Amino acid sequence: MDEILKEAKEKIKSAESMEELNKIKVEFLGKKGKVSLLMKRIKEIPPEERKEYGKAVNDLKKKIESMISERAEDLKALEKRKMYEKMWVDVTIPGARRKTGHEHPVMRIWREMEDIFVSMGYEVVEGPEVEDTWHNFDALNTPEWHPARDEHDSFYFSDDLLLRTHTSPVQIRTMLSKKPPIAIVSPGKVYRRDYDATHLPVFHQLEGLYVDKKVNVGHLKFTLSEFARKMFGESSKVRLRPSFFPFTEPSFEVDVYLEGYGWLEILGAGMVDPEVFKNVGYDPEEWSGFAFGMGIDRVAMLKYKITDIRELVKNDARFLSSY
16 A cells, blocks of 8 residues: 555656546546555455455545645646746737728829819719710710710610710709709719720719809819819919810810929810700800819829829739828
8 A cells, every 4th residue: 555655646746737647546546446456355354454454445545536636736727827828918019010091092182182172162973873875975965976985985784874984974964953053073983995004994083064154264274273283283284285075165185284294184174065055954145164074093193103004903002002
């Protein structure tokens, strides 16, 4: 019994885990354990010595159980400490920095353009992206033979339903719903069959309309000059070159002068064609006005010196973080 107690004491003391301790418990106190085998030998002991023998075996069992219990408490405390050490965090170390998002350069320019025109008294108006051909073409004096109506330029759902090719239909819807004077800008997505370094099939456009009495080209040029000055800086200026658009007469290509770049074309504009006024029920003898349209993406490219418009839709975080 002394040898068993000594052996148990050494093994229990050296146990490094609860699993190892349980194996030791089975070895000594299990059904076939060393202490249990001693108890089974009681029938071999002379009757007069059995009482003393049984008491000695029970004392041995209690001592081993006590040692196992004490070691179990130590091991539980040790495992708990190891768990805490594993979970421990040094609160004095700076935490991980989460990258914060910001406005896409196109959306930033969109908001900036809206703010500029709102500051000049314009109202921001939006409209549907799926349009009928009357609002998108006919009401804007675009004849059926015009190339802009071809399927290779536009996304059609049916003969008279398509994705809008510009935001000008919003101008038509506004004039149909209210009487002059009108001063609106209509930003939004537009769709055309183009894809290269300067064109996208889905891009953003902002168009403006001003209708009142005795509106002339001077008002148009002043408005665009103010926009260029606020968007590109005090040194910028604009010039109007004669052009043709079905819904304006006269029509102009508008260039802006940027320091370091020279003259760059950024938009089209003109005086609203009398036929457009007739289509919405305005008397062209009483009312006059101008309209203009520009690509928001194109303005963003100029403002941020981006050479390929496709970079704007790649969602490359490295690119976007520069803006």
